[in-house]
Amino acid sequence: MNCGFTEKISSLIDGELSPAEAREVERHLVMCAQCAETRADFLSLRSQIAGFEPSLTPAVQNRALAKILSMRSRERQPAAFGFAWKWTAIGFASILIVALSILLIPSKQPQQVAVNKPAPASSPTPAPTIAPSEAPRPQQPQQPRRKPLVREPKPGEQFAVNSQPQRSTEPQPVRPADAQTMTALHFEKAETLLRAFRNVRLNEPDSANEVSYERQRARQLVYQNMMLRREADANGDVQISSVLESLEPILLDIANLPDKPDDAAVRVIRERVERKNIVGLLQVNSTALARALD
């Protein structure tokens, strides 16, 4: 453990070194038996930890899910009840306002007319003089009052109505940016994976461990790739969608490799990666996305 490269070996197997650094460490590994052993040990530890099987049965898992969903639906019920109460209260309040305004309008109306009178220059006819008379009271309060009642709550109602859709639509403008961040990260990860997959030395004894690790990574990335591609399709982002689309079969191929894949199977995937120039494509697009996010 005295070699200065030991810490870099840890980063190398995690795909966290720059290509130049990775090349340097790889070159050193060829010459230094001690470091090659360290790498093998780190990879062996990895397979021990990654191969840990949880003491979990499908029955326990299903029970846990059922419990969460049932608790959630139980919590929702009183919420819906409270929501209904809220609307009932609003209804009562608005009826109260109508009743009060009916009572108060006769004293307010002449003032409204006086204010309205000078403003509309286009209506010089003294039409409002008919209004203040007490006779049409049952007619008048209904028409103009309904107008303010329908119109006035509107701004208030719009807040109430908007406040809900706004919450639901709130994430929408945020989502594309987050999706972009996720996509940029995903591209970076896929690039690291494909580089590591390209660098697996098939003749070495650890190659099986390495391939199985890359296979696990690919399995995780496939799922994310599908999600992001769907998101890109929904947002009409054709370029990102097409990059993800060409990446997906390669990830699937790596993810579906058998436990002990033969060299030919690995080589076929590598050749496809090279032929499609996926690594370059990912690099260009992740850089472009990172720039756009800055």
Added chain:
Amino acid sequence: MASQDDEFTMLFQDFYPSLCRFLECLLGGRAPLAQDLAQESFLQLHRTAWGTLPPGEARFWLYRVARNMAINEFRKTHTRYRLFDRVVEAMRPAARNPEQEYETRERKELVLEMLQTLPEDQRTALLLREQEQLSYREIGQVLNISESKVKVDIFRARAALRERWSRKVKVAGASVS
């Protein structure tokens, strides 16, 4: 709402087993407690953050919450849970293939024993790397620490485990000979 539940179910099916595994390793093999905490983490997600988190963030959120819960458990008295876990383990039905089960259990116990020798932060970082394949940046996000600390923690954890591992192998070799 139904589609939200569907999405949640999908997320649950994808990540509940790995969250259980992460917690089980973190808690030194206390499987029932790990399953409870994983369930509690998902319940909290469903109650508070579901629908507000950006896509892909839920996973990090879950690991962050689960880890905090595990830390709280470390602070509580251990004995009560250990006893309970042992009772649950003893009540578990017998394995179908006893030999295979024995081997798996041996291997599991060895891994857990080794992991328990690490400080909690190093153990968590290493588990998130090796089992969940998170990048250093993502681990930093979950644990709220810098990438360089993640890198150092993971390296130290590996170096320590490697040393202990080789010591163990040597001791085993000596006892055989």
